[in-house]
Amino acid sequence: MSKPAVFPPQGDNKSEIEEGAVFAPRFDADGLIPVVATSASTGEVLMLAYMNSEALARTIETGEAHYWSRSRGRLWRKGEESGNSQRVVEMRTDCDQDAIWLKVETAGAEAACHTGRRSCFYRAVPLGAPGGGVSLSFVDAERQFDPEAVYVTLVPQREP
């Protein structure tokens, strides 16, 4: 893998950032940018994760989703342990270039979540109740694989 190129600094020209063709992603104070991955086939939101500039560059270069694991403090190719890698069908950025949207095809068990589910968003928050103290309900929560059997390492797993 070649050394990832550095993205140009974003600067503060709002018009260039929003209406220009130069990709100048804005990373947060930790050097990360949030990434929404959706299923290219169903459109459902699979996960929200983060990339640093290296993960972003590798994803662009290879077309395979790479993220930055905040819990493990390292670059992470999605599926490197589980086999459920993500081929990027389309990548987009938003108006202020501080977020990424990936449309992906998932290999293997078609599961993006480390809990074995297709999506990390397998619980609904009921609406209408005043504020805190609400109970979540499980939706689309069937496991596609058994995480105990798939993840054999003992490192903390907080990312999808």
Next chain:
Amino acid sequence: MSKPAVFPPQGDNKSEIEEGAVFAPRFDADGLIPVVATSASTGEVLMLAYMNSEALARTIETGEAHYWSRSRGRLWRKGEESGNSQRVVEMRTDCDQDAIWLKVETAGAEAACHTGRRSCFYRAVPLGAPGGGVSLSFVDAERQFDPEAVYVTLVPQREP
């Protein structure tokens, strides 16, 4: 509007966080949680924004999307200026409860982006090129309204 309730602290019981029914969202060091809003009708990703606990509580209570504006440093009901409010059809949280997914119906001009577009993600990042220096291409970038005519205030507008 009643005083927003406080959500329970998340704690560190991974099993309760991932498999429990208690909604205990995890806010970052700035007290914010990232929120993906998708169109309830088309499924497309409209925007990525942030909520603080008050915005989250008000969204749950009212079923209307409220966010925290990082640029303006204040709570913000989506559409309060533009008229393009978001009725929440479904709210979900993810495995580690540090992200929110809203499926929304947009009122008014059916535009989520402050630039007048339906989605904030109106530019694609080409794949296959090595790292930085790529040129964005505009996709689904037709404006649904004229932002100059809609936003009459002169406050900075970085959020959607």
